[in-house]
Amino acid sequence: MVRIIKYVFxxxxxxxxxxxxxxxxxxxxxAFFQLDGDFGKVVLSLLNIMxxxxxxxxxxxxxxxxxxxxxxxxxxLAQPVNRKxxxxxxxxxxxxxxxxxxxxxxxxxFLLYGAWQPVATLMVTGVFLTWVFVxxxxxxxxxxRDKAKAIGVALLFWFYFSLIxxxxxxxxxxxxxxxxLEKLTLSLIALNPIxxxxxxxxxxxxxxxxxxxxxxxxxxxxxxNLGILFSVSLLLLWIVLPMILAMRIFNKKDL
Amino acid sequence: MxxxxxxxxxxxxxxxxxxxxxxxxxxxxxxxIKEAIALAQPGxxxxxxxxxxxxxxxxxxxxxxxxxxxxPVLDGENQFEIFTIHADNVVLTGLKFINTGIASINDxxxxxxxxxxxxxxxxxxxxxxxxxxxxxxxxxxxxxxNELRANAESEHQIGNGIHLWKCNHITIHKxxxxxxxxxxxxxxxxxxxxxxxxxxxxxxxxxxxxFSHNDEYRDNTFANNxxxxxxxxxxxxxxxxxxxxHNWGSSAYGLLLKDIRDSEISNNAFVxxxxxxFMEGSSRNNIRQNKFYQNGYALRLQASCDDNRITRxxxxxxxxxxxxNGSLVLNTIEAxxxxxxxxxxxxxxxxxxxxxxxxxxxxxIVERMPxxxxxxxxxxxxxxxxxxxxxxxxxxxNLMDTSPAMLPYDFN
Numbered sequence: 292m293v294r295i296i297k298y299v300f301x302x303x304x305x306x307x308x309x310x311x312x313x314x315x316x317x318x319x320x321x322a323f324f325q326l327d328g329d330f331g332k333v334v335l336s337l338l339n340i341m342x343x344x345x346x347x348x349x350x351x352x353x354x355x356x357x358x359x360x361x362x363x364x365x366x367x368l369a370q371p372v373n374r375k376x377x378x379x380x381x382x383x384x385x386x387x388x389x390x391x392x393x394x395x396x397x398x399x400x401f402l403l404y405g406a407w408q409p410v411a412t413l414m415v416t417g418v419f420l421t422w423v424f425v426x427x428x429x430x431x432x433x434x435x436r437d438k439a440k441a442i443g444v445a446l447l448f449w450f451y452f453s454l455i456x457x458x459x460x461x462x463x464x465x466x467x468x469x470x471x472l473e474k475l476t477l478s479l480i481a482l483n484p485i486x487x488x489x490x491x492x493x494x495x496x497x498x499x500x501x502x503x504x505x506x507x508x509x510x511x512x513x514x515x516n517l518g519i520l521f522s523v524s525l526l527l528l529w530i531v532l533p534m535i536l537a538m539r540i541f542n543k544k545d546l
Numbered sequence: 547m548x549x550x551x552x553x554x555x556x557x558x559x560x561x562x563x564x565x566x567x568x569x570x571x572x573x574x575x576x577x578x579i580k581e582a583i584a585l586a587q588p589g590x591x592x593x594x595x596x597x598x599x600x601x602x603x604x605x606x607x608x609x610x611x612x613x614x615x616x617x618p619v620l621d622g623e624n625q626f627e628i629f630t631i632h633a634d635n636v637v638l639t640g641l642k643f644i645n646t647g648i649a650s651i652n653d654x655x656x657x658x659x660x661x662x663x664x665x666x667x668x669x670x671x672x673x674x675x676x677x678x679x680x681x682x683x684x685x686x687x688x689x690x691x692n693e694l695r696a697n698a699e700s701e702h703q704i705g706n707g708i709h710l711w712k713c714n715h716i717t718i719h720k721x722x723x724x725x726x727x728x729x730x731x732x733x734x735x736x737x738x739x740x741x742x743x744x745x746x747x748x749x750x751x752x753x754x755x756x757f758s759h760n761d762e763y764r765d766n767t768f769a770n771n772x773x774x775x776x777x778x779x780x781x782x783x784x785x786x787x788x789x790x791x792h793n794w795g796s797s798a799y800g801l802l803l804k805d806i807r808d809s810e811i812s813n814n815a816f817v818x819x820x821x822x823x824f825m826e827g828s829s830r831n832n833i834r835q836n837k838f839y840q841n842g843y844a845l846r847l848q849a850s851c852d853d854n855r856i857t858r859x860x861x862x863x864x865x866x867x868x869x870x871n872g873s874l875v876l877n878t879i880e881a882x883x884x885x886x887x888x889x890x891x892x893x894x895x896x897x898x899x900x901x902x903x904x905x906x907x908x909x910x911i912v913e914r915m916p917x918x919x920x921x922x923x924x925x926x927x928x929x930x931x932x933x934x935x936x937x938x939x940x941x942x943x944n945l946m947d948t949s950p951a952m953l954p955y956d957f958n
Binding site for chain 2: 339453454457461464485507509
C-alpha cells in the first residue's frame, strides 16, 4: 500500500498541479500581508479563500485525478492487490498532498511573519475541509463512469455546501425568526462542513462580539471542550462517511 | 467709633493677612491631620509631610488649603471614607488616597464634597478607592490632573471614579481614571467642562452622562471600557475631538446617544468599537467631521431619531457602515466619505455623481433577524450584497448620501 501511495504521489507531482496550488496560496498569503500588516485582516481574507477555493480545488482536482488515473487503477487491480488498499492509497495520496500544499502555502508566510493562535485553527480547519471534499469527490467519482458527469456531481456538492445550504438556512431563520432558534441553527450549521469551519474560525476572531446573543451562545458552546470535540468529530464524520461509502461502491463496482 | 474701627481693622488684618501654615508629619509638632484641621483657622494652609496617615474619616468644615509633599498616603484601611468636605474655598493637592471602605448603602469616597463651592482638587492619586472623587450639590469645582486606579472584579464592588450629582460649573481636566465602575459619572450636572481626560478599562462606562444639559466634553480618550460611553436624556451637549477606542463587546458602544437633543458631535474618532455610535430617540443633533474606523457597526441609527445631520464624516473599514431598523428616513446624511463607495466623479468636483446607499442588505437582514449573523462572511452573503448593490430591493431606497465625497477628509 505504501508503494502505491508513493507511485500516486510521484504521479501527482508530475502533473505539477499541486505545485501551482501551493504557489497560488503562497502568493495570496504574501499579497495579503503586503496589503495589510494586521494579522486579523490577513486571517479574515484567508478565511474567504479557505471557504471558497479550498473545497473547490479539492473537489475538482480529486475528481479529475481519479479519472485520469483510471487506467493505473485498472492495472493495479490486475495485480494481486485488494481493491480496498488501491482505493485507500489513491485517497490518502490525493488528500495528503492537497493538505500538504495548503499547509505549506498558507503556513510558510505565517512562519516568516510570526505565527499566531487563530492561524493554527485556520490550518486545522483548512486541512479538515480539504479531506472532507476529497472524500466527497471520490464519492462522486465512483458513482459514475462518465468523467464529465462525475465532475458535475462533485461541483454540485461544492455548490450545495457553499451556497444552496446557506440559502436554505437563511430561509429557515427568516421563516421561524419569532422562535428561539439558537439550538436549531447550531445543529443545522453543524451539518454543513463549510459552515462549521467558518463558525469555528470566526469565533476565534473578535468579530464574534458583533454577533450579540447568538454569538455569545455559540462562543460558549464552541469554546468549551465539548464543543471542540463536537466539531472535530463532526468534521471527521464528514471525512469518513463519504469515503467509506465510496469505498464500498468501489469494491463492488464493475470497472 | 475709632476704637471699633481699629478693632475691625485689626480683625481684618489678622484674618486676611496672617494665614498660618501648619506642617503635619511624624517628626513635626502636629502629628495628625485631624489635629491640624481642628487647630487651623479658615484660610490656613496645611502641609502634609510624606508618611502614612491612618486617621479614619476626616471631616473638613472650614476653608483650608491642604497640600501634600511627595504624596503622603491617606489610608482608609478598607473601612472609612477619607475626606468629607462641607466647606467652600478648599484646595486639596498632592495627596495619595488608598483603600477606602466598600459599602453598599453609603457611597464611601476618597474625597466627598457636599454642598460646597469654589473647591480645587488637583494632582492627587487614588488607589483602590470605592468612589474616587464624589461631588454632590456643589458648584464651581476644579478637578485637575488626578490619577484614579482601581482593580475591581465586579460592578457591585466598586464605585465611580469621578462621580458628580447635581452640580454646576465644574471643570474636569486631565484626569486619568482606570478600573472603576464608571470612569466619570454625571447626573444633573450643568454648564460643565470635561477636557483631556483619559478614561480606560472601567467596568461599565468610560463616561456616564444623564440629565446634564449644556455641558461640553472635548479632547478626552475613552478606551477599553466595558460598555463605552453613554450620554442620555440630555440637551445641548458638545462633544468635540474625543477619541473612542476599542470599546468592544456584545453590548458595548463607542458612544450611546439616548434621547439627546440639539447637540454637537464633531471631530471625534471612533476606532475599533463594536458599535461606533448608537442613536436612539435623538433629534436635531449635528454629527460632523468624525472619523469612523474599523468599527463593527459605525453608526446604528434607530428609526426613532429625527432631524439629525450626519455630514462630512469619514467611514473607513467598518464591517457595517450604517444600520437602521425602519424604512422611514428623517435624517440628513450628506457629503460623507464612504470607503465602499464605487461611484464616479465626471466633473472632478470631488463629489460622487451617483448617490451612495450606506445600508448593506446583510446589515438590514441582521437588524431584523439577529440570528442571521451566523451566515456572516459566507459566500451567499457576498453574493446577496453584490446583487442588492446593483438593484436595491430590501434596503430603504431613500436612505442615501446624495453627494458622497470621493476622497477621505483630512481632519488633522
